[in-house]
Amino acid sequence: MTTSAASLTDATTRANRALAGLEHDRQTLDRIDRYIRGEHAGPYMPRTANQEYKLLAKRCVSNFLPMVVAAPAQALSVEGYHRSGSSTDAPEWHAGWQANGLDARQAAVYRAAITYGHAYVVTLPKQAAPNRPAVRGVSARCMWAAYEDPSSDEWPLYALELPRLPGSKGMVKGWFYDDKGVYEATADEESVTLDAGRAHGLGVCPVRRFAAQVDLEGRTTGVVDPLLPLQDRINQTVFDLLVAQTYGSFKVRTVSGMTPPLKRDPVTGEPLLDADGNPIAKPVTADASRLLMAPDADTKFSTLDETPLGGFIESVGMSLRHLAVVSQVPPHYLLGDMVNLSAEALAAAETTLMRMVQEFKRAFGESWESVLRLCARIAGDEVGAVDLASQVQWRDAESRSLSQTVDALGKARQMLDVPARALWPRIPGFTDTDRASWPDLSAEEDSSARLAESLTRAAGPVGASGG
Structure with missing residues (x-):
């Protein structure tokens, strides 16, 4: 350009x-x-x-x-x-x-x-x-x-x-x-x-x-x-x-009125003190696998409900x-x-x-x-x-469902006299490429049906004999 x-x-x-x-x-x-x-x-x-x-x-x-x-x-x-x-x-x-x-x-x-x-x-x-x-x-x-x-x-x-x-x-x-x-x-x-x-x-x-x-x-x-x-x-x-x-x-477990156990010197048995001179308490382990016990008579155990x-x-x-x-x-x-x-x-x-x-x-x-x-x-x-x-x-x-669609199309063919081929595009699941082969397949079926019918007529009734 x-x-x-x-x-x-x-x-x-x-x-x-x-x-x-x-x-x-x-x-x-x-x-x-x-x-x-x-x-x-x-x-x-x-x-x-x-x-x-x-x-x-x-x-x-x-x-x-x-x-x-x-x-x-x-x-x-x-x-x-x-x-x-x-x-x-x-x-x-x-x-x-x-x-x-x-x-x-x-x-x-x-x-x-x-x-x-x-x-x-x-x-x-x-x-x-x-x-x-x-x-x-x-x-x-x-x-x-x-x-x-x-x-x-x-x-x-x-x-x-x-x-x-x-x-x-x-x-x-x-x-x-x-x-x-x-x-x-x-x-x-x-x-x-x-x-x-x-x-x-x-x-x-x-x-x-x-x-x-x-x-x-x-x-x-x-x-x-x-x-x-x-x-x-x-x-x-x-x-x-x-x-x-x-x-x-x-649930949250709570305890009140209990003196916590203290950390002690393994040799003397005396309580260990922190930098401020206060006794150091042992952590209390509370989980589903442990039984909680307290030496104090006034100790009370309870729970806090979970959030719904x-x-x-x-x-x-x-x-x-x-x-x-x-x-x-x-x-x-x-x-x-x-x-x-x-x-x-x-x-x-x-x-x-x-x-x-x-x-x-x-x-x-x-x-x-x-x-x-x-x-x-x-x-x-x-x-x-x-x-x-x-x-x-x-x-x-x-x-x-396919049965509903085919039933409706069949009624349109019988009751409204709609041409059958005009209804082919209404059948779901098939493309135009699929439908393009249907006339030839239909012609082959018609040809096969006519051939079978002519052979049946030529053979005559079952059991009939010539002469």
């Missing part, structure tokens, strides 16, 4: 704006990242806390946030892409999706988008094969994109990708994208510089945002950030539980239920108290989660369709590049 000095200067100015935006967003995104990896803010402790308290503070971290992300992410899986009026996978599904291994790599995009609020997918022609697309996901911590209307624009004006922020470790290499080309970016603590770049010929900035939730002002929100106060509350309660368990969960832990345990359970309500994750995912639930009860318990998953499917599905249309454009297929009626096919992840 031949880049004029003015165009390169304009791109560099935009790249520096993007660097400032990325540095601003990383303050929030890095905090979310630390919590996901278990690096939480510590619980409240007294200023005079000793090492034992600090050890309990480390052990009190109970990280439930990865489960909150995993629950909807594991219910998201694209298994096909059909153009309008077609029931088979489009060519860009094989050239763009399958060739880039997105069956496995799509999960990382969903987890990043659900965690941080959005993620990105970059789609470019391969340098070695310009008619073949290269598709890869990028975390929001590593990319910042500018939009004219961030709430509704399909493609950004430009985007900057850096694997890490520039700092004391020196310069960072990355990429800058706009509607004309791709530039290698070099960033230091103060600015970004770009090389001459290369043209991609796509007419749009080849970066597609996957937003979990976006409002009319273009702000994205993930599921983790609103839950951080609840996670801190759970950690504080668990810390208080561990302190009570360590220091007060057992039930209130702390109930408080942890209440906080987890609050976490489940706010995150729309079923409580039994977090509490682990599921016992012999039927398929109907399990489906009812997961209703709110499935509603959230459906919302994610609508948002992420539109993004994948943009990516696959761009793959068609890279492959030179202008029909697929402008097919706005194309649809991705999502795997059905709802908790229903």
Whole structure:
């Protein structure tokens, strides 16, 4: 790509704006990242806390946030892409999706988008094969994109990708994208510089945002950030539980009215004295293996009751239920108290989660369709590049038994006269690749059945003889 000095200067100015935006967003995104990896803010402790308290503070971290992300992410899986009026996978599904291994790599995009609020997918022609697309996901911590209307624009004006922020470790290499080309970016603590770049010929900035939730002002929100106060509350309660368990969960034996035994000289038998001239008492050993005895008639033995832990345990359970309500994750995912639930009860318990998953499917599905249309454009297929009626096919992840589904589909076939092949995509657990072989298998079965029937007719009734 031949880049004029003015165009390169304009791109560099935009790249520096993007660097400032990325540095601003990383303050929030890095905090979310630390919590996901278990690096939480510590619980409240007294200023005079000793090492034992600090050890309990480390052990009190109970990280439930990865489960909150995993629950909807594991219910998201694209298994096909059909153009309008077609029931088979489009060519860009094989050239763009399958060739880039997105069956496995799509999960990382969903987890990043659900965690941080959005993620990105970059789609470019391969340098070695310009008619073949290269598709890869990028975390929001590593990319910042500018939009004219961030709430509704399909493609950004430009985007900057850096694997890490520039700092004391020196310069960072990355990429800058706009509607004309791709530039290698070099960033230091103060600015970004770009090389001459290369043209991609796509007419749009080849970066597609996957937003979990976006409002009319273009702000994205993930599921983790609103839950951080609840996670801190759970950690504080668990810390208080561990302190009570360590220091007060057992009975304390007490003794009063007893003269403690004294340390004596082994030769003279006289009591040993300390530096102040006072007798030195022997330590009284009291544990479960010893019988306590005292020579004084006025000695009294008693116990102090242990601290009940039930209130702390109930408080942890209440906080987890609050976490489940706010995150729309079923409580039994977090509490682990599921016992012999039927398929109907399990489906009812997961209703709110499935509603959230459906919302994610609508948002992420539109993004994948943009990516696959761009793959068609890279492959030179202008029909697929402008097919706005194309649809991705999502795997059905709802908790229903296979027998229930097949029974419902059978009734639809018999009672509503729905074509049998139209119901094939509704059967869970099978992909479009599996279903593509069913017509041939069905034809083979029909052929075998007709052959068996003709042989039976030719043989005649059992026991019949000729002549």
